[in-house]
Amino acid sequence: xxxxxxxxxxxxxxDFVISPGSAPMMRLGGIxxxxxxxxxxxxxxxxxxxxxxxxxxxxETLAAQYGASQVRQIGTISRCPNVVIVGxxxxxxxxxxxxxxxxxxxxxxxxxxxxxMVAASDFSDFLIFPGGFPLSSVLEKLSSTAADVHADIxxxxxxxxxxxxxxxxxxxxxxxxxxxxxxxxxxxxxHRVIQxxxxxxxxxxxxxxxxxSRLFRSGETGWLGVAAQIRPILxxxxxxxxxxxxxxxxxxxxxxxxxxxxxxxxxxxxxSYFDDSAMKQSVSAVLELPxxxxxxxxxxxxxxxxxxxxxxxxxxxxxxxxxTEPLEALADALAYHNFVPRRPVQENGxxxxxxxxxxxxxxxxxxxGLLGHCQILAAVLLYDDPGTLIEIGIxxxxxxxxxxxxxxxxxxxLMLTELPVLVSPDLDTVVTEVFIQAAKVLNAKR
Amino acid sequence: MGSxxxxxxxxxxxxxxxxxxxxGSGGRRGTDKCARDLxxxxxxxxxxxxxxxxxxxxxxxxxxxxxxxxxxxxxxxxDTQDGQDIGFLPTEYNYLLVCLKRGFTYSGEVTSxxxxxVPSVRINLRYSAP
Numbered sequence: 001x002x003x004x005x006x007x008x009x010x011x012x013x014x015d016f017v018i019s020p021g022s023a024p025m026m027r028l029g030g031i032x033x034x035x036x037x038x039x040x041x042x043x044x045x046x047x048x049x050x051x052x053x054x055x056x057x058x059x060e061t062l063a064a065q066y067g068a069s070q071v072r073q074i075g076t077i078s079r080c081p082n083v084v085i086v087g088x089x090x091x092x093x094x095x096x097x098x099x100x101x102x103x104x105x106x107x108x109x110x111x112x113x114x115x116x117m118v119a120a121s122d123f124s125d126f127l128i129f130p131g132g133f134p135l136s137s138v139l140e141k142l143s144s145t146a147a148d149v150h151a152d153i154x155x156x157x158x159x160x161x162x163x164x165x166x167x168x169x170x171x172x173x174x175x176x177x178x179x180x181x182x183x184x185x186x187x188x189x190x191h192r193v194i195q196x197x198x199x200x201x202x203x204x205x206x207x208x209x210x211x212x213s214r215l216f217r218s219g220e221t222g223w224l225g226v227a228a229q230i231r232p233i234l235x236x237x238x239x240x241x242x243x244x245x246x247x248x249x250x251x252x253x254x255x256x257x258x259x260x261x262x263x264x265x266x267x268x269x270x271x272s273y274f275d276d277s278a279m280k281q282s283v284s285a286v287l288e289l290p291x292x293x294x295x296x297x298x299x300x301x302x303x304x305x306x307x308x309x310x311x312x313x314x315x316x317x318x319x320x321x322x323x324t325e326p327l328e329a330l331a332d333a334l335a336y337h338n339f340v341p342r343r344p345v346q347e348n349g350x351x352x353x354x355x356x357x358x359x360x361x362x363x364x365x366x367x368x369g370l371l372g373h374c375q376i377l378a379a380v381l382l383y384d385d386p387g388t389l390i391e392i393g394i395x396x397x398x399x400x401x402x403x404x405x406x407x408x409x410x411x412x413x414l415m416l417t418e419l420p421v422l423v424s425p426d427l428d429t430v431v432t433e434v435f436i437q438a439a440k441v442l443n444a445k446r
Numbered sequence: 447m448g449s450x451x452x453x454x455x456x457x458x459x460x461x462x463x464x465x466x467x468x469x470g471s472g473g474r475r476g477t478d479k480c481a482r483d484l485x486x487x488x489x490x491x492x493x494x495x496x497x498x499x500x501x502x503x504x505x506x507x508x509x510x511x512x513x514x515x516x517x518x519x520x521x522x523x524x525d526t527q528d529g530q531d532i533g534f535l536p537t538e539y540n541y542l543l544v545c546l547k548r549g550f551t552y553s554g555e556v557t558s559x560x561x562x563x564v565p566s567v568r569i570n571l572r573y574s575a576p
Contacts, residue, residue, distance in 0.1 A: 026451050058455055231541045232479065269544065272479060276456075282480075285544040298520040298537045436538065 003124060004252040006245075007046030007117070007147075008034050009074070009138060010129030012059045013099075015237055017086045025235075025274050028055070028062055029084065031129050033238030037245035037270070039066035040280045041287065048117055050075035050107060050133045052082055070121055074114045075133045080105035082132075086237055107133045114141050123147050125171070127248055129241070130162075131155040139165040148172075152244050154179040163200040169218070172203035174244055177304045177338070182206075188338070190214075190223075190304060203256075205247065207240060209337065210435040211302035213264060215256055226260040227299025230432055233271035242283075243267035250287075258291040265294055300439045307338040310438040313374035315392060317385040318345040326407040326427070327380045333431050334378075339438065341378075344370050371395065375441045376434065379420075381406045392420070401437040405430045480545035484571040486557060489524055489533030492565040497532040504559040504567050505532050511569055512553035515546050524569060532556075533567050549576025 008031045015029035031049060038045045047068040051059055053076055063071045082105075085098040118141060126142055128135075128151040139162060142149055148171035153159045157180045163170070175182055175193070186192045190206060194216050197204045204216040206223075210230055214223035247263035254262070265286045273279035286294075312334055316327045327343075334341040348366040351359070371377070377395035379388050381404060393415075395402050402420040404411060411423050422433040492498060497505060505511075505526060514523040514531070521534040522542060535542070542552065554571040 024451050027456055062455075227537075229540050230538050232538075265540075265544075268541065272541070278478060281548070282544055285547040288547055289543060293517055293543070296520040297517070297540055297543070299540060300537065432538070436536070 004043065004249055005045075005121070005123050006038065006043065006125045006127055006248065007048060007070075007121070007123040008038075008127050008129075009048045009114075010034075010050065011077070011082060011132045012049045012051040012055055014055070014081070014083045015086060016083060017235055017237055019235065027274075028059060029238055030082070031241070032059070032062060032066075033241035033270075034127060034129070034245040035063050035066045035068065036238075036276065036279075037242045037266075037283070038249070040283045041246070041249055043067070043249060044069040046117060046121055046123055047071045048074045048114055050077060050109075052077045052080065055082065070117055072113045072117045073110065074117070074138075075107045075109045077132060078106045078108065086235075105132055109133055109137055111137060111141060114138065118142070118145060124252075125150060125248055127244060128152070129155070130159050135159055136162040136165040139163075143167045150174065150244070150248055152240065153181060154240065157181045157185050160185070160196060170201040170203075172205055172248070173197045173201040174205040174207070174240075176207040176240060177209060177211075188304070205244075205260075206304075207243065208302070208304050210300060210432060211304065211307065211337075211439075212300065213243070213260060214303065215260060217256070223303075224256055224260070225301055225303070226257060226264050226295070227297070227301040228435075229265050229268040229297070229299050230435060231268055231272065233268070233428075234274055236271055239267045239271045242270040246283075246287075254291050258295045261295040261297065262287060262289075262291075264299075265289075265297070300435050302435055302439045302442065304338050306442055307438065308340060310376060310434075310441065311340045311342050311374040312434065313371050313377045313391070313395070314341050314343050314380065315377055315388045315395075316380035317382055317388060318343055319350055322382060324380075324382065326382065326405065329427055330378060330380060330405055330430065333427060334434065337431065337435070339434065342370055342374055367391070368394070371398075374400070376401050376403065376437050378403045378405060378430065378434065381408065381410045384410065389416070392416070396420070401441070403430055403433050403437065479541065480548060480550045481573055481575060483573060484539070484552070484554075487535065487539070487569055487571065489567045489569065490536055491521075492533040492567050495530075495532050497526060497530045498565055500530065504561055504565050505556050507556050507558055509556040510553070511556060511571075513542065513546070513551070513571060515551070517543070545573075550574065 010031035012032055013030040015027055017025045044067050047063040049059055060071050080101040083100045125148045143166050150172045152174040154176050193206055202218045207213045210228050212225055212228045214225040216223055243263045246266040247259050250259035250262045266283045269282040269286055270279055318324055331341045344367040348363055351363050377400050379392050392402055396419050404420045404423040406423050406425050409425050411417050417423055424430050510527050511524050514525050523531045524533055525531050551574045552571040554569055557568045557570050559567045
């Protein structure tokens, strides 16, 4: 087995993360997240970066302190500060981020710098994060090496056309179900992921947020999956980069399933800390766990397409006259993760003061009929709405998992606080519980 | 109006830095998730536990319990003082495996239990830092 000697290629950004209830956090991001992870693992690495010149001193200083054996600026960005403002750090729903002035970003690539770097070291692996620089030019340079080339193609929806430039198969192509590439170009269809990416790569890794991750191996049918390790997190910025770095490194030590499991567990720990030393301590402990423990560890495994089987009844006063913002946020978050939120009032109609008794009865029966088609009930306590509370009671009696989103901390009644599986004012916690309960529902059916 | 951040990048890791001290040992309770007491946790698979199968009932409130330091199959197990498992921690607490590796231990007591609908046990756990 060759010595693992990786080289990172990609942009350096400034991450500015704003999370409700927390102080803003700013640090260097982009491929610096992967560098930070190699530092945790004690692995020296090459750092071939693209950035505006004003970031050069900070990027090179930090990369060296993280243990970079070689650092070269292979491209200069102009007319764009490479600043990303992340407005919702946990990816509860659509991750709201603003990549400032991205449309006018221009890259002046320095191919000779990459050539010199490739020539000077015997890198075993290149881990590329495309975006903001001409990918085909970089792949052309790497085509002359014998190294394994990995690419996280999340952020470049039109990168598919450049892949043949490598003139051999990638060692791995990595993407997430959150990416535009997956959601639009690949039709949000894991089978198309295999069809489109399989011919270009020995491995295709599909990361599915809180639903786990799976690997497609060339020449095999089916996926190799591992569960997500769900836990309280602080952020989700750079977590995928940590996952990639651990996976690529651990494959040199363990078989694929163990490497995936280490990557999943380490990424969850990465998401739990902003502080470098605390994160390092925790991720290091993960990597010391025995492979037989970590690869069999329980967790949440909920493939993207399976989530369409989970209908979630949203019990709430979803009426014209009510401010339903928390309900909208929950519905959007569930749809973002490919669940099927069902809103009875929107689907069946809203009773009016002048509705006839027959009409009111029809609406009530239609709502109960819809509840019967759902596997989970998620209630949103906007105020003490009797309809919401009655629906909670019916769902409990039907042995359905009941999750209560209580944004204004209204729940006091003991039936309401004690019988649901969760009552929480935090949307992220509620969405996480939906993943947990949905996985249990599907496991019970198998 | 003023800026809310320090206006510069965070302190970088120092080269040659020694292995970090566990934060919990310094009393920085709350910043390290290993150094947090866990309250009112509802255990899973109580009906299949060794305790339930042996006694056909659930442990009463006040029963002393602890987190086993090794996995039972793929799960983290809660044991009575004489080593009988009473249920599993939900998988969202799997991070405690890392904490165990770092030398933390967890013990506490059953806070409530019931067989009314299905066998259920709730516990509190308090951490001990290494």
